[in-house]
Amino acid sequence: MIKNYLKIALRNFKANKFYTVINIFGLSIGLTCFVLIVLFVSDEMSYDTFHENHEQIYFIGVERKFGGDFKKSRITQYPLGRTAVDEVSGIENYVTITPPNPARVSLDNKDFLSGVGSIASSPGFFTLFGFPLKVGNPSVVLQDPGTVVITEKIAEQYFPNENPIGKTLFIDRYGIAEYTITGIAENGKKNSYLDFDLVFSIQGLSSTKSNLNSWGSSMYNTFAKLQNGVERTQIESVANEAFDTHLGEARAPNTNYFFVPISELYLSDLITPTGFKGSYVYIYIFMSIALFILVLANINYMNLSTARGMQRGREVGVRKVLGANKRQLIKQFLGESVILSLFSLIVAFTIATLVLPGFNQFFDKSLSLNLDENYWLILALISITIGLGALSGLYPAVFLSGFKTSEVLKGRPSNTIGGVSLRKILVVFQFSISTVLIVGTIVVLTQLDYLLNKDLGFEKEHTLYISFDSISNKSAFIDKIESHQAVISTSHSNGIPGRFYFSTSQEFDSQRPDVQFAAHVIATDEKFYETLSLQLLAGRYFEEGRSDDQKDAIVINEAMQKRMNWLSADEAIGQKLSTGDEVIGVVKDFHFRTLRTEITPVIINSIHTPSSSFSGGEVLVVRFLPDQMQDLIPYIQSTWNEIVSGSPMEYGFLDEQMDKLFETDKKLGTVFSFFAGIGILISCMGLLGLTAFSAELRTKEIGIRKVLGATVTNIVSLLSTDFLRLVAIGFTIAIPFSWYIMNKWLSDFAYRIDIGIGIFLLAGGAALLVSGLTTSWQSIKAATMNPVKSLKNE
Amino acid sequence: MIKLSGISKYLDKKFQRTFILRSIDLEIEQGEFVSIMGPSGAGKSTLLNILGFLDEPNDGEYYFLDEPVHNLSERQKSEYHKSHIGFVFQAYHLIDELTVYENIEMPLLYRKVKGKERKSLVADMLDKFNIVAKKDLFPNQLSGGQQQVVGVARALIGNPKLILADEPTGNLHSEQSEYIMQLFKQLNQEEGVTIIQVTHSDAMAAYGNRVINLQDGAIVTKNPY
Structure with missing residues (x-):
């Protein structure tokens, strides 16, 4: 039976290439966006989840009163971690580090190489966090001042054919000092706040000596590991009380410490997002756009398969007469949509793999679509696709299987035209989404243009700056x-x-x-x-x-x-x-x-x-x-x-420096234009299919009208107005939504444009123009057909 | 086998009720070959649809093998479609996407017949109707008569007790029509299959052993032509 269904499905796809291509194209594009964005989001959500017992590890952040407001900060005092373990019961261990930052490294104290990711840490680093050591004992490596653990990458770079243990490196982060290598770590994980090339002992630093017992100076990050079963809510207030006794003037209500699970640190507001990374806002924006695109593609499928119901109607009738019951028919049609979805997913995986390098570059990520690395993710994507296929196939399946046998066998299309109103609603919905995307694009681009051309109050052109520190x-x-x-x-x-x-x-x-x-x-x-x-x-x-x-x-x-x-x-x-x-x-x-x-x-x-x-x-x-x-x-x-x-000279240009401030917004503009383009493309392909279908259905009517003297223009407007009206309704519905959403985005800017009527006119014009061209293509084809031919066919 | 009493079918439109079938009483015994005749709009097809459970009467009772059809569920009806009734249509209604072989095989799939048995049953059928050579062709590669032969083969493969044929020869020229009718006669006489056909043609009706004349939704004794 399944073989029979498969055969029918494949032969049907083949026989109706036009509709199949529209469906697969739309679904593949939709799924490609979805796959890439899910890849991005799951990577964003995976930060610092690889540590063993990561649910017990917390980052201690602080809120301080500054200029009348509370400001959150991740920078805390040196004694904080130690005090937490000593004075708060339920805290098992701590690690104090200096925030991850690039240092300069040299073998011989002469040719320093900059940009080496470095962390200075207290001894517990490799026992608390999940960074496995290739060589060295995790609890010993950072025990003594002047020790450093390097990654395999650094080991290969500086000591290609020798054992680095016991050798020394000069590290310039807080002044130049010589460090002895005591361990080699596996290369740092990219999806961690603690991204490093080397970790050196915090103990020998002169700043450590002066801050050892100082509650007045903050320049450290503090992690604490709670005992198994201890909740953070139990700890927070006790810890604050303990810290208060040391803080003096600065204590509560001026200062409040809080515990953030290490897996949430990266996306928390303690860390300034870099580009699109590290921000829930962009996760939400991208996720919703991906879902919308997917919905657009699925609507195409629903619309086209119900619109083409008449063609399938006869098959339904015959099958029923031969003993098929409704459930078997529903299964068959669901199967078809699932097959189509899965095929589209294969196409989507192929496209995604091809565009992944560009995607990685744009989003500054190193994502991959390997089966072994993303086993679960790919499995999840396949299940989601099957689910989506079933979901979008459900309505057509119920609709088609419900045909009245005696009617469809007579070829009377009466109730097969049904579903018209739902189809219209779905088209309206598609164009609402597309319009929101178009308005979004125009707003983002206009705002960007405004920002980039705004008089900044100083001259940014033809100005360069040279770093002038410590020379x-x-x-x-x-x-x-x-x-x-x-x-x-x-x-x-x-x-x-x-x-x-x-x-x-x-x-x-x-x-x-x-x-x-x-x-x-x-x-x-x-x-x-x-x-x-x-x-x-x-x-x-x-x-x-x-x-x-x-x-x-x-x-x-x-x-x-x-x-x-x-x-x-x-x-x-x-x-x-x-x-x-x-x-x-x-x-x-x-x-x-x-x-x-x-x-x-x-x-x-x-x-x-x-x-x-x-x-x-x-x-x-x-x-x-x-x-x-x-x-x-x-x-x-x-x-x-x-x-x-x-030291080498570092310089830059002021205009580039200022433009860099808008880099993310510029990229957002690109993302929006891209997705708006795809959204309108998919919607228009659906529209193309529907107009083609409606022209096909009305071939005879068109023939008669032409014989009776209708001009091509008459016919084109007859066929197009119906659909263009839907586009216009969709546009109208989209106005308040897009106005609200984009104002919300703009409210982030102290200096911003007003969303005027012009923007909506532009968006509406664009939507109508594109959809008008789409519908008229099919309409003109139908309208210019020789009536003799179309009437004879009947 | 079939017992209709007071079967009516009508359409209500505002203040007017249009009757398609008017209080039909009819009994058909197993082994009969019945032809339903009458002018266009007399209600022939509607009657056949009701007999085949494809349409429901507004009034009256219908017993199929002493089973009250008006009480059957959708599922029971499709059970009967699988096991007792075969349909033959004027427009053949083969599935375009399937080959001759696959079209004939389809009823067996819904009856969950095992693969091996299915193969031999279909082979028998192909053999019986002399279309072995055509088994891999698609319907649009066949002539009308050939398509109808496949349609009959498909109707028979389920070994039905009753064949309902709605103008089976309506789209065929006379030579093909005769072939199909000979086939029906043979089935009726040699295998005892009950056949009810709708036809316009006296010549076709002559193959059967009983004629029912319909006019304006009612059974009349006189041939209305």
Whole structure:
């Protein structure tokens, strides 16, 4: 019997190539999107789930009051972990690490290689986490100061043909120090917060010595392992009480510690997402888009198989007469849809494998579709596909098997035309989804365009910056650079827009000691203002040679002026902050962070101020003539080699730096356009099938109408208007939904476009145009047919 | 074998009731070869559909082998379709996607006959009707008469007690028609299969041993032609 069903199904697919291609094409594309996104999502959800007993391992995060608000942070104090184990019952073990970050590594203390993923950790690292060691005893390897465990990758790189154990490496993360290799770990897992190339002992670090018992300074990550059976809710309050006794002033209600399961850390708001990674928002967005696309494809299947019911009707009648009961018929039709789905899944796997490299590059992932690696995932996908096939086949199956035998055998199509209303609803639904996707695309792209072209309040073009940290001979280098003819101006500062590292939160207004807020603090030289083309609203910028600028003089931005309740920029001049600093100038607000956030207060110090104790983040900003860039860069490079030497020069362009802030949004725009394209494509293919079918059904009517004098235009509009009306209804329904969803997305941006009527007109026009072209193609074909032919056929 | 009493079929439309069948009383014995005749719209096909459980009367009682049909469930009806009744249609109604062999085999699949037995039964049938050479052809590769032969073979493979034929020769030319009718006569006489056919043609009716004349939904004694 099953063989018989299979035969019928395959011969049917073959006999109706047009509809089969529409179905398989749509389902395959839908499933491809689904497969890729499920791959992405399951990888996102798999972070740090590989540790043995991972449900017992928690990350300790903290909320601190900062500028009047609570801010969550993953950075905690050194003694936290130790205190947790000592003073809170139920906590078994802890690990204190410095956050994973790149270090520079060298064999001989000379040629340092940067970008080596490093973690400094307390001894428990390899016993607590699930990182197996190839060589070495997990509980001993990091026992002593000055020890390091390297991965196989590093071992091969530095010690290709020798045993690295006992050898030494120079690691520069907190100053250069020599470490002895005590163990070799398997290459780090990519799906972990703890992504590393080497783990070295935290104990020898000078910062460790000074922070050993310090509850005032936070620069560590703390993990705790709870005893088996202990719930985090039992622990949290006890732990907070224990920590409070050490915190002094900073204790509750100013500070609150919380425990995050290690498997949830990656997606939690403690970690800033990089691109699409590490964010539930994108998981939701992508998952819903994938599901929508899949639904669109399945609707095509439902619509086309019920619309073609008349053709199958006779078969149903004959089978019934030969003794088939309804259940057997339903099984047969369900089988067909499942076969079609499974075939589409095979096509989808093939397409997915082909596009996976590009997908990986775009999403910055290294996913694969291997059977052995993703055994369960693939099995799940197959089951989901079977389920979906059955689901989309169910309605047609019930519909087809319910035909009245005596009627269909007579070829009377009366009730086979039934299901029209449901079909219409489904088409409306398809075009609603497509419209939402189109509106989404237009909104994202318009917003991006707005962001990228918005006046940032400073000049970002033709400006480069050179990392200026921990080097000597700064002024000699600056002099050399300035002498080049392409250079308009340079400025030495410890922050450029996009990279303001320092902020402080305090009561700036001595009149209002209870009002605390945060302000970014940077230090610049006199030429910063000129180099970046900032606008001065009142007062003056720092001036060269004025020694009074070097103490207690600050320039503030407009946001700071407003936050201080000074009515105008002019009024701010001469005023003092509670810190004693006097305002000498106010600059117009400029965007130094993503445009998602409002411009916040900024305080600018002179870089020559002796007390300005900034370290790190120093840059030399160079504004240049664009046409001479080709000469300039090699010149700067050779100057660097000549004067600075030692470390390699790192530089970048300010416009690229600013654009980087929108990289994810740009990619989202691409994703949206892509999916909107696919959505409308699938919907239109369904529409194409339906128009073709309806034209086929009405061949005789069209013939008669033509004989009676109808023009081609008459016929085309007769056949098209029905469907275009559905598209229009779908569009109307989509308006409020897409408006709501996209406003929600936009609300993330402090600076944003309004979703005007133009966007909807554009989206509606696009949907109507594409669907109009689709329907008219088939309609014109039917309308231009010779009536003699169509009438004779009947 | 068949007993109809007071069978009526009608359509209600607003204030008007249109009768298709009007209080039909009819008895047919096992082994009869009955021809139902009458002009278009007389209700012949409707009567045949009711006899074959494909349609339900609005009034009246129908006993098939002393079993009240009006009380049968959908499932029991399909059981009877499997085991007792074979259908032959004017438009043949072969499944286009299946070969001759597969078309003839299909009723056996629904009766869950084992593969080996199925093979021999189909082979017998192909042999009996002289269509062994055509077994791998699809219906659209056959002439109308050949298709109807396959249709008859399919109706007979389930070894039915009753064959219902709705204008079996309506689409065929005379030579083919005669062949099919000879086949029916042979089945009726040699194997004792009860046959009820709807026909327009006196010549075809002559193959049977009883004629029922229908006019405006009622049985009339006189040939209405």
